[in-house]
Amino acid sequence: MSTSPLDPRQQATVDVVQVAVQSRGYWATVLGRILYDKVTMICGLILLLIILSTVFADWITFTDPYKANMLKRLKPIGTPGYPLGGDEMGRDMLTRLLYGGRLSLFMGIAPVVLALGIGGLLGLTAGFLGGRINMLIMRIMDVFYAFPSVLLAVAISGALGAGIFNAIVSLTLVFIPPITRVTESVTTQIRNLDYIEAARASGAGTFAIIRVHVLSNVLGPVFIYATSLISVCIILASGLSFLGLGTEPPEPEWGLMLNTLRQSIYVNPEVATLPGLMIFITSLTFNLLSDGLRSAMDIRL
Amino acid sequence: MLTYLIRRILYVIPICLGVTVLVFGLVHLAPGDPLSAVVPPDAPEEMVQELRVAYGFDKPLPIQYATWLGRVLTGDLGVSVARGREVTSELALAVPNTLILAVGGTLLGFTLGAFFGGVAGYFQGRWIDKLATGIAITGVSVPHYWLGLVLVIIFSVEMNVLPAIGMGPNGSSNWVWDTEHMKHLVLPIITLSVIPMGIITRTVRATVAEILNQEFVQALHAKGLLNHQVLMHVVTNAAPTTLAVMGIQLGYLLGGSILVETVFQWPGTGSLLNSAIFERDIPLLQGTILVLAMFFVFLNLLVDLVQSAIDPRMVR
Numbered sequence: 367m368s369t370s371p372l373d374p375r376q377q378a379t380v381d382v383v384q385v386a387v388q389s390r391g392y393w394a395t396v397l398g399r400i401l402y403d404k405v406t407m408i409c410g411l412i413l414l415l416i417i418l419s420t421v422f423a424d425w426i427t428f429t430d431p432y433k434a435n436m437l438k439r440l441k442p443i444g445t446p447g448y449p450l451g452g453d454e455m456g457r458d459m460l461t462r463l464l465y466g467g468r469l470s471l472f473m474g475i476a477p478v479v480l481a482l483g484i485g486g487l488l489g490l491t492a493g494f495l496g497g498r499i500n501m502l503i504m505r506i507m508d509v510f511y512a513f514p515s516v517l518l519a520v521a522i523s524g525a526l527g528a529g530i531f532n533a534i535v536s537l538t539l540v541f542i543p544p545i546t547r548v549t550e551s552v553t554t555q556i557r558n559l560d561y562i563e564a565a566r567a568s569g570a571g572t573f574a575i576i577r578v579h580v581l582s583n584v585l586g587p588v589f590i591y592a593t594s595l596i597s598v599c600i601i602l603a604s605g606l607s608f609l610g611l612g613t614e615p616p617e618p619e620w621g622l623m624l625n626t627l628r629q630s631i632y633v634n635p636e637v638a639t640l641p642g643l644m645i646f647i648t649s650l651t652f653n654l655l656s657d658g659l660r661s662a663m664d665i666r667l
Numbered sequence: 668m669l670t671y672l673i674r675r676i677l678y679v680i681p682i683c684l685g686v687t688v689l690v691f692g693l694v695h696l697a698p699g700d701p702l703s704a705v706v707p708p709d710a711p712e713e714m715v716q717e718l719r720v721a722y723g724f725d726k727p728l729p730i731q732y733a734t735w736l737g738r739v740l741t742g743d744l745g746v747s748v749a750r751g752r753e754v755t756s757e758l759a760l761a762v763p764n765t766l767i768l769a770v771g772g773t774l775l776g777f778t779l780g781a782f783f784g785g786v787a788g789y790f791q792g793r794w795i796d797k798l799a800t801g802i803a804i805t806g807v808s809v810p811h812y813w814l815g816l817v818l819v820i821i822f823s824v825e826m827n828v829l830p831a832i833g834m835g836p837n838g839s840s841n842w843v844w845d846t847e848h849m850k851h852l853v854l855p856i857i858t859l860s861v862i863p864m865g866i867i868t869r870t871v872r873a874t875v876a877e878i879l880n881q882e883f884v885q886a887l888h889a890k891g892l893l894n895h896q897v898l899m900h901v902v903t904n905a906a907p908t909t910l911a912v913m914g915i916q917l918g919y920l921l922g923g924s925i926l927v928e929t930v931f932q933w934p935g936t937g938s939l940l941n942s943a944i945f946e947r948d949i950p951l952l953q954g955t956i957l958v959l960a961m962f963f964v965f966l967n968l969l970v971d972l973v974q975s976a977i978d979p980r981m982v983r
Contacts, residue, residue, distance in 0.1 A: 509685030512964045513956075516923030521956045524944035525693040601810045605926050608812055609941065624813060628930075635820040642813025650808035657804070 399662040406658025409651040416648055420467030427461040431618050443636055451637040453623065454630050455616075459637055463644055466618035469530065470645065473612065473619075474600030474652075477534050481541035482592045488542070489549025490584065494557055494576060504550060510543040519602050523611045533612035537603055541595055548591045552584050587665050593656040597649040604645045620645050671975065679968055686964065687739065690957045691732050694949050739957070745950035749942065754954035757939060760841075762958065764834060765935030767842055768927070769920035771852060772859025777913050780864045784871025789898075791876050799868060806865025815858040815930040822854060829853055832932040840934035855931045859924065863916040870912045874905040907978035914970035918963040 400406055419426055435456035443451045443459075450459040492503040510518065522536035556562065557580065565575050604621025606612035613619035615626065623641040631638045719725045723734060738745070744754035780803075787799035823831035834840060835848040842848060878884065878901050887897045921936075928937030936955055943952040 505681070506685070508682055509689060512682055512686045512960050512967075513689075514919045514922030514959070514963055516919070516925065517956065517959055517963075520925055520940060520944070521690075521693055521952075522696070524940070524952065525696045597808055601808075604810060605812060608926065609929060610945070624816070628816065631816065631820050631824055635824055639813070639817055639820065642810055642816060645810045645813060646808065649810065650805065653804055653808045 396662045400658065403658050403662065405654055406662070409654040409658065412647070413651045413655060416467060416644075416651075417471065420464050420471060423461070423464040423468070427458070427464055429458040429461045431457060431461045431465040432616055433457060441637075442634055450640060451634065453637065454626055459640060462618040462623060463620070463640060466620045466623055466641065467644065467648075469613055469617065469619040470600060470604055470621065471648070473530065473533060473537070473603035473607075474596055474648070477537035477603070478541055478592050478595050478599050480534070480538040481545050481595075482588070484538070485542040485545030486549050486584075486588055489546040489588075490553055490576070490580070492546070493550040493553025493584075494580060496554070496557070500550070503546065507543040507546050510539070511547075515540050515598070516602065516605070519606060520609065520611065523606055528611050528614050530613055530617075533603060533606050536606070537599055540602070541599065544595070545588065545592060549584060549588050552587050553580060556580055556583050586663055590656065590660045590663060590665050593659060594653065597652040597656070600645060600649045600652065668975075672972065675968065675971055675975075679964060682964055683961065686960045687736055687957065688732070690953050690960065691735055693956070694953060695728065744954035744957070747943075747948055747951040749946040749948040749951070754950050757951065758936070758954060758958055761934065761936045761939045761955075764840065764842060764933065765921060765924050765928070765937065767852070768855055768859055768924055768933060768935060769917055771856040772920050773863055773913060773917040775856055776860035776863030776916065777867055777909075779860065780867025781871050781909065783864070784868040785875055787868065787872040788875025788879065791879070796872075800872065803865045803868035803872070806861040806868070808865075809861055811858050811861055812926040812930050814861060815854065815927055818854045818858060819930070834933055851931075855927055855933055858927050858930070859920055863913070863920065866916060867909065867912055871905060871909055874908050875901055878904050907974050910977075911970050911974045914966055914973070918966040921962055921966075922959045 400410075423431075435452070437456060439452060439454060439456040441448050441452040441456075443449070445451060448458050448460070450463065453459055453462060488503050488507075492500040513521070519536050519540045522539055523532050526532035526536065562575060562579055565579055570578075603612060604619070604624070607619050607621030608625045610622075610625065613622045615622060620641040624638075624645075627638040627641065723731055726734075742755065744758070746752065747754050747757055750757065783799040783802055787796040787803075790796050819831045822829040830851050831854075834851050835843065839848070884897060884901070887900055892900075924933075924935060925937030925940050927933070928935050929941055932938070936959060939951065939955050942948065943955060
């Protein structure tokens, strides 16, 4: 009895095994991998905790995030009634950190989502149509690539002026070019595969091909890439507020809180570092989560 | 090879033009009259009109752009509204200060990143790899403006061993190679180095791991080369990618130093941008952004050229 790989009986068993694995489905496999990945699970939980506690800050905290109290200025961590101390206006740090997370998270996620929509569409168009339109879109993106991301964000929101809306506009513009590039390169790769040709030959229309064959293969990598940008976006958004360009006082936001507490590092250094610590933890968990998702979905960028 | 080089160099021209359009357009993104920064709100209408003509704001945008571009090409970036000095001379003072920070940060980040990444890639999957990967991901996740603040708190406020702000004693804004100035350099450079450190660690780790998994490494071992001789081959193969990443990182630090310069009140281009934004000093804002973007464009070109010189696979 030969045991060569070409032995039909052995081949049959191999096929059966493959079918068995495949029948679990792609998403079930991904979920299984994530459940086994301790780091990703822990990060997901921490992030969930941060998001929930900022969203439901109204019900968790009992103090007003805007109410100043000059007697409680820069109280150290652990002061009765002020578990994380007071800020430079005597406002409760814990309350402000929780409320501040709303804006920081929103300004970290919204630009990436917007850029994913716009950049994804541009990249899909450029990659699928190719030719002149590809040239036009990608050359315009190249111009935006001539600016380091921090400089572009600062330049645009500096020109537009302070404000949450302006910061979101500028950050969206920062993230459109990289998302367009990634979408374009993935789309171009897929467009040239044989099965697209086969679909076309079998009479599928352009939109059907894009919807069924291209989009389903492009979305995964582009989505993973976008999640990796959220961490950058949170740091940049808070950075803009830190410079005085994003959120305006007295609005609680981590970057702005870091900025206003900067003057008091000689009085109460521990309290001054708290907003930055929150930015750090959030951005780190987003990064680790994105890495975990990427390896679970088995995507190489 | 030659056609690639020429095409790559020529491609800089349309990019530069695009950059000037974008930088010029920035001013007109700004809401309100571009004159509002210069003219007090209660100025008489005739005076505003006169100034509008003097600044050329009465002409259509394309003509304004053309005149501005013409002046830029001759090296004239205008006069700073708030400081009353030539933008070019302001930049001549600030750019070297930022360069010192950016180059220092990149070199430190590169040294640490190459070491961590090399070790991680060589000992793939072991605890030391996990440690280095952890350091790398921390480096890219940490908001560096906050790290700078923490370093100031530790080394200036608590231990009082290093200066917290400025570039030298008594608010010096001219770089001198003495111990006082070097002391001021320590914290900003450490702060700036974390992002390139993280990114270079990741790149080097991935590159080294990929090279080690290739067959030629086995062949080198089979040929009887010693471990450190094989390592030399790995280094030469990993060098082009790593150098390219390092070059881009230098550009990012140059253009993105504003946050760190604000934390340390370093008198560089970032501080210039900061004051230009808040004093609505449009010529200074335009000039600084333009120069920083040009630096980045030419750095990218240089990276591509160097990379294609040492790695012929790059030329397609």
